Amino acid sequence: xxxxxxxxxxxxxxxxxxxxxxxxxxxxxxxxxxxxxxxxxxxxxxxxxxxxxxxxxxxxxxxxxxxxxxxxxxxxxxxxxxxxxxxxxxxxxxxxxxxxxxxxxxxxxxxxxxxxxxxxxxxxxxxxxxxxxxxxxxxxxxxxxxxxxxxxxxxxxxxxxxxxxxxxxxxxxxxxxxxxxxxxxxxxxxxxxxxxxxxxxxxxxxxxxxxxxxxxxxxxxxxxxxxxxxxxxxxxxxxxx
Amino acid sequence: xxxxxxxxxxxxxxxxxxxxxxxxxxxxxxxxxxxxxxxxxxxxxxxxxxxxxxxxxxxxxxxxxxxxxxxxxxxxxxxxxxxxxxxxxxxxxxxxxxxxxxxxxxxxxxxxxxxxxxxxxxxxxxxxxxxxxxxxxxxxxxxxxxxxxxxxxxxxxxxxxxxxxxxxxxxxxxxxxxxxxxxxxxxxxxxxxxxxxxxxxxxxxxxxxxxxxxxxxxxxxxxxxxxxxxxxxxxxxxxxxxxxxxxxxxxxxxxxxxxxxxxxxxxxxxxxxxxxxxxxxxxxxxxxxxxxxxxxxxxxxxxxxxxxxxxxxxxxxxxxxxxxxxxxxxxxxxxxxxxxxxxxxxxxxxxxxxxxxxxxxxxxxxxxxxxxxxxxxxxxxxxxxxxxxxxx
Numbered sequence: 243x244x245x246x247x248x249x250x251x252x253x254x255x256x257x258x259x260x261x262x263x264x265x266x267x268x269x270x271x272x273x274x275x276x277x278x279x280x281x282x283x284x285x286x287x288x289x290x291x292x293x294x295x296x297x298x299x300x301x302x303x304x305x306x307x308x309x310x311x312x313x314x315x316x317x318x319x320x321x322x323x324x325x326x327x328x329x330x331x332x333x334x335x336x337x338x339x340x341x342x343x344x345x346x347x348x349x350x351x352x353x354x355x356x357x358x359x360x361x362x363x364x365x366x367x368x369x370x371x372x373x374x375x376x377x378x379x380x381x382x383x384x385x386x387x388x389x390x391x392x393x394x395x396x397x398x399x400x401x402x403x404x405x406x407x408x409x410x411x412x413x414x415x416x417x418x419x420x421x422x423x424x425x426x427x428x429x430x431x432x433x434x435x436x437x438x439x440x441x442x443x444x445x446x447x448x449x450x451x452x453x454x455x456x457x458x459x460x461x462x463x464x465x466x467x468x469x470x471x472x473x474x475x476x477x478x479x480x481x482x483x
Numbered sequence: 484x485x486x487x488x489x490x491x492x493x494x495x496x497x498x499x500x501x502x503x504x505x506x507x508x509x510x511x512x513x514x515x516x517x518x519x520x521x522x523x524x525x526x527x528x529x530x531x532x533x534x535x536x537x538x539x540x541x542x543x544x545x546x547x548x549x550x551x552x553x554x555x556x557x558x559x560x561x562x563x564x565x566x567x568x569x570x571x572x573x574x575x576x577x578x579x580x581x582x583x584x585x586x587x588x589x590x591x592x593x594x595x596x597x598x599x600x601x602x603x604x605x606x607x608x609x610x611x612x613x614x615x616x617x618x619x620x621x622x623x624x625x626x627x628x629x630x631x632x633x634x635x636x637x638x639x640x641x642x643x644x645x646x647x648x649x650x651x652x653x654x655x656x657x658x659x660x661x662x663x664x665x666x667x668x669x670x671x672x673x674x675x676x677x678x679x680x681x682x683x684x685x686x687x688x689x690x691x692x693x694x695x696x697x698x699x700x701x702x703x704x705x706x707x708x709x710x711x712x713x714x715x716x717x718x719x720x721x722x723x724x725x726x727x728x729x730x731x732x733x734x735x736x737x738x739x740x741x742x743x744x745x746x747x748x749x750x751x752x753x754x755x756x757x758x759x760x761x762x763x764x765x766x767x768x769x770x771x772x773x774x775x776x777x778x779x780x781x782x783x784x785x786x787x788x789x790x791x792x793x794x795x796x797x798x799x800x801x802x803x804x805x806x807x808x809x810x811x812x813x814x815x816x817x818x819x820x821x822x823x824x825x826x827x828x829x830x831x832x833x834x835x836x837x838x839x840x841x842x843x844x845x846x847x848x849x850x851x852x853x854x855x856x857x858x859x860x861x862x863x864x865x866x867x868x869x870x871x872x873x874x875x
Contacts, residue, residue, distance in 0.1 A: 290706050293871055312708045320706035326699030330500040331493075342489045343707040371500075387703065 243268050243426050244289060244395055248298030250450075251284050258284040260450040263298070266428040266443070268394070271421050273437035274430040276447035277478055282430040283323055285447065286399050289428075290320045302395055316344070319393035321401055325384035329373035333364055333383040336372060337390050344391035351390065358386040362416070378409035385416065396420055398429035402436060414440055434474040446474065448481035486709040490717025494691050495724055504686040508725045512679025513732035520675060521740040539618055542566045542582040544573065549588045549604075555629045561622070573607045584608050584619055599637070673832040676733050676767060677802050677825055681774050683729020684722040685795050688778035691718040693791035702874055712865040715779070719861045722775040727768065734763050759835055766831040769850045772857025773824050774802070779864040783873065805829070821848040824856055 249262040259281040266272035274282050287293040289300050291311035300307045302314040327336050334355055341351030359368045362382045367375065372383060381401065389396065398417075402410050417440060420427050431437050437444055438458045446454040446461070454461055454477050458470060467473035498504040542564045546553050553563055566585070568576060573585040587605040596602040604626065608619040635645040695701045705711060738755040755763075781798050785791040805826035814820060816830035827849035834841050867873065 292702065292705055292874065312710075315706060316708045318706065320703065322699075322702040322706065324699040325703050326695075326701075328493075328497055328700060329698070330497045339489070339493050340703070340707060342493075343486060343704070343709040345485070345708065384703070388706075 243301075243303060244397075244428055245301045246285065246289065246298070247300065249285060249288050249295050249300060250297040251281075251288060251293055252296055257450055259288070261298075262447065262450070262452050264445045264452055264455055266395075266426050268426045269421060269424045270442040271417055271427040271429070271440055272443040272445060273441035274428065274445050274447060275434055275437045275474070276430075276432065278432055280432075280447045280478075281450040282432075282447055283399055286397055286428075286430060290318050290322075290397055291315055316391075317394050319388040319391070319396045321384055321388045321396075321398040323399040323403075325380075325388075327372040327375070327380060327383055327387075330371060332371055333368045333375075333379070333386070334359065336383055337386045340387045341390040346391060354390055354392070355386070358389060362386055363412075377404050378406065378412075381405060381409060381413070385413075393425075395426040396428070398427075400430055400432070402431065402433070410436075434470045438470045446477045446481075448478040451481065453477045453481035484713070486713040487717045487720070489709075490714050491720045491724070494687065494718055494721035498687045498690060498721070498725065501686065501690065504690065504725065507686050508683035508729045509732060512682045512729050513736050516675045516679045516733060517736035517740040520671065520737065521744050524744045538562055539621060540564060540583065541622060542568075542576065542585045543588065544568050544585065545588045545590075548590070548592050552588075552626075552629055555632075556625060559625055561625065570605075573605075577607050577609050583612075584622060586622070596633075672737060672836065673829045674803060674806055676730065676737065676763070676832065677770065677806075677828060678799065679733040680726050680730040680767065680771065681778075681799050681802065684726035684771075684775055684778060685799065687725050688718075688722045688775065688782050689788060689791040689795060691721065692779060692782040693785045694788050696874065697788050705874075711868045715865040715868045716861060719772075719775050719779050719864060722778060723771045726771045726774060730767055730771065731764055734760055734767075755836075762835050763832055766835070766846065766849065767828050769853035769857070770802075770824055770828050773853050773860065774857075776857045776860025776864060777801070780860050780867065783864055783867045801825075816845065818842075818845060818848060821845045822852045824849075824853045827852070 244266040246262055246264050249259055250257075251259045262281065262285050264272070264274075274285065276282050284293065288295045289302070289307065291307045291314055295308065300314075303317045305313040305317065307314045327333075328339070331339065337355045337358060338351055341354060344351075346354070359365060362385060364379070364382050364386065367379050372380070375383065385401075388398075396417075401413055405413065417427050417429070421442075442457065444454075444456065444458060444461060445452055454464060456464070461473050461477070462468075462470065465473040465476040467476060539561045541556070541561055543553070544566055546563055546565045557563060564582075566576075566582070568585065568587075570587075573587060576582045576585055585607040587607070589603050589605065592602045592604065606619070606622065606626075610619070634648060638645045638647065695704070704714065738760045741755050778795055778798055781794050782791045785794055802825035805823050806829055808814065809826065809829065816834070821827040821830065821844075827845070831841065831846065831849060
């Protein structure tokens, strides 16, 4: 479970995030949706302890990201925006390296790498060097790398960016599978439809603050809109005021 | 601590697969440097030798007017090419490089010689052509030897001791030992070793910092529980490992080259035996940590691979600055100067090559300062990596 409490972050004169609070529960997929520059990435980066909040805090399975960032990171699997691989290493080696950094024993991380390669259908390219991978192959490798230590909580920053339809379908299937296994899944997107089709909970973020949160149905009701796209526009416009 | 090893191993192995790193660490520095040294030495040495022994060709007009002189020259390995050229023709032949030297024997040569008067000879040469000028000097020496022979014979014929015309006998006493002469030729060696060593770690330092950031793998790396400081130390150590490989290879290559050039044939004995080779590596090794730390710190500030490459190119020159000062100011090694990294290594390497005694205090200061600076720089790099701005 991930809980954000009044997160705020400023870069120079830009107040990237001013007040973000929400809860992402286990066994649910939570979507963080908002226009470009709304503060989604900054919020997620505070959750996975890359940035230190100016105010507020977040708890990952009860571990405070401000006071115990290492414990928080241990319980998180993170797919960051533009997650890069090591081009001279194979997919398997990329995964194993992260398993080692997570402190996993050799036998354990090798077993886990085999498991993920099968789960994500990576057999075909797993032992080829990452240089020259397709977008979809890169994403699979980055995902496997993020999941190597079987984290309870999975955070993905705009994971569908630049993916073709097949890759998006595969990703969706994986997220549903993680949900079924009781994981807490939190992902960000700027496409409302994508979030609506997948998420149990939607958190709409605009201008650095949460403007609405709830199920898709609740958001439609709250904004008295016919479509989610309309609801999104209404919420973002309201947030500006 | 496990993190440090993990990062070290991964960076080390990953870069083994990188052509750029391999080329700069294992090929360019260790191979081309010593090879260049060998070629330079070989060329300059063999040229000196060539001038002394090579048969010399001289074009002579009217050789028949001076048969004794021609015989004298032929005996001394000078090949005579008989030509027919007037004054203008001889000048043109030299300028057109048809001949290197033209010796003209005037019509009255024989008559004046027989009369005991100075017999004229005309030697055409181009003094602006350095190489040929040395050949010209050799011919002039031979001609004056011949003249001296004639003079001595004339004195003998008149009952005078030929020593009368040799009032002074100058003897050159060269106090340069074979070793110190060799060191002069090997003056570039310490410079070469330090540069090759730094180059060995350069690409890994770039790849592990600016490269990792540009590829976008730094952020995922920092989402693992691994400590950032340990990650950075692992990278610094991997850089240092490549520098060490580069250093060992370069010194070994130099030792082989020095043997191959066979300096002893030229009266030099630059001995790079096993213990000297080891000592060279030993006194230079502490500089590795300074270099690895410095490169990591500088590369951390850069935004891209390209920018890092540019800056590290400059960093590569930094250790050569003290060396330049030494040459300009003609500094002698003193204990305070041993606190200057790269300079102290240069002094120690030179002393080893010369076979001079080495002050243990000098070694202690050099090693201590270089290691301390390396540790401080690594610590600074780790601090830089704790900033949020490191991700750009």
